[in-house]
Amino acid sequence: MQPGGAGEFEAVGRGVVEQGADRAAQAFGGDGGIAVGGVRALGVVAQAVLGGIGRIGGGVEHQPVLRGHRTRFAALAPFAALTAVLGRHRHRGDGQARDQAGSEAGPELEAGGHGDPEKKGCGYYRPHRPKCKPFSTVTSLLCLADVLDPAACAAARAQFAGLPARDGRATAGWAARGAKQNQQLDPAHAGVRELRDRLAAEVAAHPMLRQFARPARLGEPLLSRYGVGDAYGPHVDDALMGEPPLRTDLAWTLFLSEPDSYDGGELVIESLEGETPVKLPAGALVVYDCGALHRVAPVTRGERLACVGWIQSRVRDSRQRALLFTLDQARRALHAREGDSAEFLQLSQVHSQLLRMWAEA
Ligand SMILES: O=C(O)CCC(=O)C(=O)O
């Protein structure tokens, strides 16, 4: 992300936004609004337009490749207005409150999610796609705000510092090797395996990740460190990893470093719509289609610690997965509003039949 770049998110859900986003805001250090890598991300009240309260912070922006320049999307006034009314957003880093969307670097966030409000991890957010219908949730990229809480992140970082690392090229496929420059913790060390498995268990248990990714198997994640000058150039991940081979349908990155502690280091994901640089608060995770070309931008200050992993999904096709997710979100929203209505039962029937058609057991 470059200073002044703008990203925007749209609201996609209701139901448990309050829960998910409140947790998210806690994870982000309070009131949600933060400055991330030079891009200011407002705390947002997704329920503003949907009838509830929620807010979430993060740093993702969207940059269409085809146009060859960064596109700044028009801000959504209702979000800004509500944010201002509630006086909730603030920006870590510069301490400057922004109460007006549409100002020079005022990206909007979306928050959403449905599920059991008693459970952790029901909120998510993703970049706004200007050409999509409002509130469409058909997406191949999802950000989860509250995978690790701040104390667990701090503990992971402290543990990280004392563990042995080695050249990251050792775990890259032959083609990606030339593009990769980072350090990875050595899984031969028991402490590394313990940390890795603990983080993997948190990711695997996250309810929204399960709804979105429908994991059949998770691979062993890598713990990576990018110091100044480190980067991972454009690459595709191996389609099959390990033995027995894991089919890498989805990839995820769990951010462990706070975004204001380093410059650069965005995970930049390409899709048909363009490039999406992702730099999230510590404890937040992005999960994306593994078929996407992606890279990690050079770190120019500080240190970026992350845990990255891969998922074999029960639903191999990302479009089918995205449709199932959208349908599932819609029926949960309907159920939250109306209970067991006839329409809820119809949607549930379609959802379960599609799952039967598309899922591998
Ligand atoms: O660190 C990241 O966010 C992603 C790294 C990556 O693309 C990889 O390890 O294959």
Ligand SMILES: [Fe+2]
């Ligand atoms: Fe990768």
